[in-house]
Structure formats: C-alpha cells, structure tokens
Amino acid sequence: MSYPNNIRRDPPNVEPNNQDVFVWSLYLLGGADRDVVVEDVCLKCYEIAPARFSWRTHPEYPDGIKGLKALSVAERKSHIGLVIRPNKFTCRLTIEGIRWIESYKSIFESIYSKANVTASKNTNLHERKRFELKNSLAWQKFMQDSATLEISDVATALQCSAASPISVWTARVNELRRTGDLLSDQEILEFSNLVEMKFLRGNKLS
Numbered sequence: 001m002s003y004p005n006n007i008r009r010d011p012p013n014v015e016p017n018n019q020d021v022f023v024w025s026l027y028l029l030g031g032a033d034r035d036v037v038v039e040d041v042c043l044k045c046y047e048i049a050p051a052r053f054s055w056r057t058h059p060e061y062p063d064g065i066k067g068l069k070a071l072s073v074a075e076r077k078s079h080i081g082l083v084i085r086p087n088k089f090t091c092r093l094t095i096e097g098i099r100w101i102e103s104y105k106s107i108f109e110s111i112y113s114k115a116n117v118t119a120s121k122n123t124n125l126h127e128r129k130r131f132e133l134k135n136s137l138a139w140q141k142f143m144q145d146s147a148t149l150e151i152s153d154v155a156t157a158l159q160c161s162a163a164s165p166i167s168v169w170t171a172r173v174n175e176l177r178r179t180g181d182l183l184s185d186q187e188i189l190e191f192s193n194l195v196e197m198k199f200l201r202g203n204k205l206s
Contacts, residue, residue, distance in 0.1 A: 007081030007096050011104050016111060019078045021049050022070040023101065024108045026083065026091060032098045032178060033125065035090035035171070042067025048112050086171045094170075095177040126179040130188060133157055133176070142191050154195055169200060 012020040025044035029036045046053040046062035053070075055063045071091065075083055082097030093101065101108065133139055138157035141149045151162045158172040173192050180188035 008079045008100060012107050012111075014107075014111075016049055016052065018045075018049075018052055018066065018070040019074040020108070021045050021052065021112065022067065022074055023079055023082060023093070023097065024048070024112055026093060027098075027101045027108075031091065031093045032101075033175075035086050035092050037090055038068070038071065038085075039064060041071070041091065045070065084167065084170060084174070086167050092171060092174075095174045095181070098178060098181075123182060126182050129175070129179045130183060130185060133179075133188065133191070139191070142194065146194055149194070149198070151199055154199060158195075166200065173200065 012024075022041060022045055025041050025048060026036055029040060029044055031041075042053065042064045043062055045067045050059065050062075053062055053066045055061045071083070075085070079097075082094055082100055083091055084094050084097075085091045136153070136157040138149060138153035141153060155162050155164070158169070158176075160168050160172055173196055176188055176192040176195075179185070180192060
C-alpha cells in the first residue's frame with residue numbers, strides 16, 4: 001500500500017466548498033468513530049448546503065451525484081489523506097482527517113453550522129477498546145518484546161484477519177489512534193505506529 005505524502009494541511013476554504021461540506025458532514029455523522037454510509041453523508045451535505053447539493057431543475061431534491069463527486073475530488077485531489085473508504089458503500093475519517101477537522105472546527109461552525117458542534121467523544125466505547133486491546137496476546141507481546149509480534153496476533157486484537165483488505169486494516173489502526181488520542185494513552189499510539197510500520201508499510205498484507 002502506498003501512503004500519501006501530500007496529506008491536506010491547509011485550512012478549509014473561507015467560502016462554502018463542496019469538498020469541505022462533505023468532510024464536515026461526515027464528521028457530524030460520527031465519521032470520526034465509525035463507518036458512515038456514503039448516501040447518508042450526501043443527504044447531510046444537502047441539509048447543510050441545499051443550493052450546492054440539489055438538482056438544478058428541482059432544487060427541492062438532493063442530488064446524490066454531486067455528493068459522490070465531492071467525495072471523489074476530496075479523496076483524489078483536495079483533501080488527500082483525510083477520508084478512507086473501507087468499502088464502496090461507506091467512508092470514515094482517517095486520524096489525520098479527524099485532527100484536521102477538529103483543528104479548524106470553529107471555521108466549519110461559523111460557515112456551515114447555526115450552533116457549535118460538540119466533538120464525538122464516546123469515551124465508554126474507547127475505554128472498552130482499550131480494555132480489549134490490553135487484554136490481548138498482541139498487547140502482551142508488544143509490552144514484553146515487540147519483535148515477537150506476529151500478524152495473526154494483531155489481527156485477532158483488531159478483530160479482523162491477516163487476509164482482510166488493506167482498507168480494513170487501515171481503518172482498524174485509525175480506530176486505535178482515535179482511542180489513544182481521546183484517552184491520552186501514549187502506549188496505544190505507539191502500538192498503532194508499530195502495527196502500521198511493521199505490517200502495513202512493511203508490505204506484510206496483500
């Protein structure tokens with residue numbers, strides 16, 4: 001898997017922008033913590049900016065094609081590295097996407113929201129993820145001697161398999177990073193980085 005070296009760092013546009021609307025809509029629908037159906041994001045885009053995401057001849061109807069185009073441009077050109085698609089039906093924010101949104105949240109709120117938006121921080125969910133990880137064989141090996149960590153150990157801890165698509169593995173690692181960020185758990189962040197370097201960037205996955 002190749003990793004983008006041109007991840008979006010610039011702030012969002014000061015004027016409404018379709019790609020910004022899509023990424024913001026994904027965040028509002030919980031895309032920081034779960035996979036979101038693409039069509040749901042398109043509907044949210046229409047709710048936020050109906051003039052931009054409606055049919056030209058029937059502005060009372062949402063135009064899903066415009067939402068899909070915004071996603072495609074965001075992925076390939078304007079917001080590289082911020083959105084991942086675990087499959088063709090869903091999408092979610094990468095850890096870089098979460099950090100980008102939350103760094104510029106006040107800008108998004110001032111342009112697209114009538115009220116401030118609270119960041120998604122379901123700590124109970126992330127506490128459970130931390131508990132499950134730290135009671136796994138993979139975690140024991142990581143703490144004792146990370147060199148002994150095998151792909152099957154990590155797959156079990158991440159609730160996938162060695163044969164899972166790279167997109168699934170990337171999503172699982174991003175979920176761990178989100179947990180580490182929200183719980184300020186440096187060990188989980190280090191574990192996430194190790195898994196990425198050893199198995200994802202190390203080309204151990206097909």
